[in-house]
Structures are given as structure tokens and as C-alpha cells.
Amino acid sequence: MLSRKYDASQVFNDFLTIVICCMCREQQETLYFETIKRYEKDELNQFAQLFGEIALIYHNAEILGKWCDPLGQFYEALASNYKKSSFGQFFTPKAICDLMSGFILEPNTFGKKVNEPACGSGRAVLSANNYAPGNYYICQDLDPICCKMAAINLCFHEVRGEVHCMDTLRMSDPTQSYYINYEFWKHKTKLIIMK
Template identity: 50%
Template sequence: MLKTQNTPQHLRELNSLFSFIARRHDASRVFDDFLTLVICCLARQTQEEWYLDTIRKYDEDEINNLTKMFATLLIIYEKSLRDEDWIDPLGEYYEELAGNYKKQGFGQFFTPKGICDMMAQFTIKENDFGNHINDCAAGSGRTLLAANKICKGNYYIAQDVDHVCVKMCCINMAIHGLKGEVHHMNTLQNNKPWNSYIINHDWHKTKTPFIYKTKADN
């Protein structure tokens, strides 16, 4: 359990809800399951079986907390989007958990926001839209979010070997309104994806986040 005083202010409510569930379950499993449930909620009833298979291990109080976690997450995103900036609350919280649960399956650390913004400024031009932009080791998708802040209207492609990272990337892209695809694959070996996700394919019509999973879990 993360101590409240050691958790960034904007993540404290999320941490309190998460900690309640992690008392009885493995913390890394809870985080992964939460990502799955968020994706299922954004999948517009196309992943009901995956949703039910994930949720069944939790009791009523834990399910209520998972629901509140999703609402809290959306509020965090909304504030940043209102300010016309990007945010990665899932990756940020994951790093907090990695430092606290060192033996429970956490192990990713991501490029700091300032460096992502600087890299995007070096490589992306304003009003140069209609391009395909790829990150072959995307993590939680931070470099793509930074690129989209400079110029919207591009198509983003992300790959990562870690399915937890892939899920975070999908959610970040969907809620920030990026259009593209995310592949769970080993880019260095150039293998076929184990799972693929289409992000916001109808954003121009609906302006509603949508994640479509094109392959079943192995």
C-alpha cells in the first residue's frame, strides 16, 4: 500500500481506492485487471466476455471501488485536457507502485514528460498533419501524446512487448483523442502481434473514446 503523503496529490484518491482492493489481491494483478476493465468500458460492448472474466474475482465492495477508480481517472484526464495539455496518470501511478511493490511484477519506468515534450518539439512540425507516426517501444504512449500536442491530425502506431504497457498506451491514446493502433508484440523480433487494438477509428464522427481489440488474448 502506498502511503498517502508519498503519493502525488492528483493521484491520492486513485491510490486510496486501489489500496483497498490490493489488501486482498496481488497489486500487479489488480492494476492489470483495472486496465482491462477500462478498455472493456471503452470498447462499446465488444468485449463483454473479457470484462466478465476479469471482474468475477472481485467482491461487491471491490467492484464498487474499481468503478470509482475509473471515474477518478476520467476526472484526472479531464482537468489536463481542459488545460490543452497531455497527462499520463496510469504510467505515473504505475511508477509509484513499482517503487513500492518491488517484488510484485512491476518493473517499468517511463520517459519524463519534459523530455517527451522536448523530443516532440525537435521532430514534429506544427500544422504538418496527415502523417503516420510510430513508436516501436511505446511504453504508456508518452512520446505519441507529446507529438499530438504539437500537431493533431496524424495517425499513431505503437508497439510494446509488455501487455500492461500496451493497455496503458491504448487508454492514453483513446482518451486524448488520438487515432491509430497499438500492437502487443516484440518489435525487435518483428513477430506477429499477440494482440492488436484499433484506437478511435470513428473519432471524427463521435469525439468519443473507442478501443477495438482485434485479437483474442492468448
């Protein structure tokens, strides 16, 4: 409904920012208010309803002992062919992620640092963590929207790690970094944003 009035990709980006701000538990209020100022109250209620629906999708996957990537699935449908080709984006299908996890990781692998240099929405990391939980993941991607999706996915799946928006091939400095706090009960925040 919001895409009738606003650009759909901007609405999706704003939704991701709102979710990240919520996961930061009042640590990113300036960013939150900057993001929501263009929307009316009933439009913000639609964001809240969508957040609730997404949380239920993650919760149902957790109950089943599976991983899910609803944000990445939506983004695949939303992203234009131009953007996919200019960033060289291709979202790996779930079955391939699971197959690669089985080839690369041993089931009892724990406490390792694992790098994902082109993480996209974090599918390979979610699959790896589902196969061998307890590792620490360092994720990078060039696309800021993908980095936001990966950070949210890691938060909801309680995966320990960090996500950096950067050009991994050039090893550029990150423009944005997200640290996923798996011990959020100690610090009262699930996600920490660093610039």
C-alpha cells in the same frame, strides 16, 4: 484497499482490462465478465470510482490543453525493479517527451503515419499529438500492461492510432492489438480489440 486482499499488480492489470472493456462499449463482454468474476460487488464499486477519478484527470488536462499520463505515473511506482530491468523499461519524463516532440515534428504536421516502437504508456505519442495534432500513430511494446495503458491514454486523448503488443526488434506477430477509433460517434465504440 484492494491490494490488501489481492496482488497490487494484478488489480492494476484488471483495472486496465475493465477500462478497455468499457471503452469497447459492450463489444468485449466475455473478457469483462472473466476479469470481474474474482471481485465482490463493493470491490467492483471501487473500480468504478477509480474509473471516474481517472476520467476527471483526463478531462481536466483536456480543459487546460495539456496531456497527462496518470496510469503511467502509477505504474512507475508500482512496477518492481525486477520487471523494469527484465523489460528494459524506462518511462521518459514529460519534459523530455515535449522537448523531443519539438525537435522531431513541425507544428503544422498533419496526416502523417508515425511509429513508436517502444511506446510504454504512450507518453511520447501523447506529447507529439499535443504538439502537432492529427497524425496517425502506430505503437508497439513488449509489455502487455504498457500496451493497455497506451491504448487507454490514446482513447482519452482522442489520438488516432493503434497499439500492438509485440517484440518490435524481432517483428513478432502481435499477441494483442488495440485500434483506437477516433470516429467513435459513427461506430459507437472508442476502442476495438483484435487478437
